[in-house]
Amino acid sequence: MKVDLDVPTHVEFGRGELDRAGRHATALGTHALVVTGRSAARSHGYLDRVVTSLESAGVRATVFDRVSANPRSDEVDEATAQARAQGCDLVVGLGGGSALDAAKGVSVTAPTGGSVRDLIGVTLGPQAPRLPLLAVPTTAGSGSEVTKGAIITDTVRNFRSGIRGDAVFPRTAIVDPDLIASVPRAIMAETVFDSFAHAVEGCVAARADEASRSRAHQAIELIAAHLPAVLKGEDSPESREALCRASLLGGVNVANVSTCLPHRLQQAMGSLPGVDLSHGRGLAVLYPSWLRHTAPLVPDEFAAVAELLGGDTVHDAVGGLLASAGLAARLRDCGVAKDDLDRLVEGVTGNLDNDPAGQVNREYLFTLYAEAF
Numbered sequence: 001m002k003v004d005l006d007v008p009t010h011v012e013f014g015r016g017e018l019d020r021a022g023r024h025a026t027a028l029g030t031h032a033l034v035v036t037g038r039s040a041a042r043s044h045g046y047l048d049r050v051v052t053s054l055e056s057a058g059v060r061a062t063v064f065d066r067v068s069a070n071p072r073s074d075e076v077d078e079a080t081a082q083a084r085a086q087g088c089d090l091v092v093g094l095g096g097g098s099a100l101d102a103a104k105g106v107s108v109t110a111p112t113g114g115s116v117r118d119l120i121g122v123t124l125g126p127q128a129p130r131l132p133l134l135a136v137p138t139t140a141g142s143g144s145e146v147t148k149g150a151i152i153t154d155t156v157r158n159f160r161s162g163i164r165g166d167a168v169f170p171r172t173a174i175v176d177p178d179l180i181a182s183v184p185r186a187i188m189a190e191t192v193f194d195s196f197a198h199a200v201e202g203c204v205a206a207r208a209d210e211a212s213r214s215r216a217h218q219a220i221e222l223i224a225a226h227l228p229a230v231l232k233g234e235d236s237p238e239s240r241e242a243l244c245r246a247s248l249l250g251g252v253n254v255a256n257v258s259t260c261l262p263h264r265l266q267q268a269m270g271s272l273p274g275v276d277l278s279h280g281r282g283l284a285v286l287y288p289s290w291l292r293h294t295a296p297l298v299p300d301e302f303a304a305v306a307e308l309l310g311g312d313t314v315h316d317a318v319g320g321l322l323a324s325a326g327l328a329a330r331l332r333d334c335g336v337a338k339d340d341l342d343r344l345v346e347g348v349t350g351n352l353d354n355d356p357a358g359q360v361n362r363e364y365l366f367t368l369y370a371e372a373f
Contacts, residue, residue: 029090097142141191143251160270
């Protein structure tokens with residue numbers, strides 16, 4: 001089923017769509033580099049299904065399956081070198097947000113002859129050279145299949161930031177809700193919280209508009225209605241479709257109105273060696289301190305979020321969500337030392353004035369980290 005969204009990516013949504021990957025790929029190229037993580041896509045049979053579908057449709061498939069949970073520039077460069085050596089003219093990203101971001105990095109780096117490190121922190125124009133990208137998410141959270149950004153850790157300069165711009169959009173996305181049936185509950189909680197954060201920030205960002213708030217409210221309603229049952233092990237096709245749709249709506253908001261400070265703060269965690277928090281868990285740790293300072297700035301919007309979650313205040317509602325999902329934690333519980341806080345502040349990059357607080361200073365960023373600590 002084709003889904004029309006306010007992004008240039010062509011989205012095919014529905015159960016069983018994974019096995020039609022080859023049909024969609026034929027419009028994009030003849031030899032695909034399939035970029036995926038180290039084990040999950042293979043162990044659940046998704047990688048074999050994608051390769052079979054591609055080859056059955058006449059598209060050659062070369063596999064790169066060494067993407068880390070937080071994609072690294074050396075991994076993207078290795079995948080890019082493989083794509084060039086094999087003459088690939090198409091990239092297929094298969095996995096969670098990390099695999100999709102790595103695939104985006106390959107897509108825009110392969111034609112340049114350079115390293116992905118040259119593009120981290122850069123905004124690319126719509127005419128920037130890239131290989132067409134087919135994105136196949138296996139989690140419901142990042143929305144990366146419909147966004148124009150890729151977050152990658154520069155392993156030389158030791159910081160994490162994004163490649164952004166219209167050239168980063170996937171050409172086609174296949175969203176098959178059945179793929180998230182294999183996601184462990186703890187990972188489901190983390191990824192869906194990322195989707196929830198996209199929705200909340202799509203309500204309150206400086207760039208937010210009526211359309212983004214409508215998408216955000218729909219996403220929060222879907223998450224509130226279906227996540228509790230999924231976390232209890234009461235999985236169903238209806239719940240999987242709902243959470244995947246919420247992730248898509250959140251991704252469209254990221255593409256159109258971007259995100260707020262929690263995303264900038266979480267990305268900076270990539271500057272800390274030995275601290276390897278997933279994106280969703282990192283956001284969960286930061287959210288209570290951010291809400292404490294931000295809720296008074298846009299009270300009506302946060303009141304709407306609380307009502308959609310069934311809480312009296314946004315603090316109580318989000319706190320309840322974090323507790324039920326097993327995500328209530330502090331930075332000190334996650335391997336971050338107090339001496340690391342200054343380094344985190346120095347690692348914050350990207351657009352900061354989209355937050356309701358407006359353009360903020362170093363002291364404010366430190367306060368948010370310190371309270372999360």
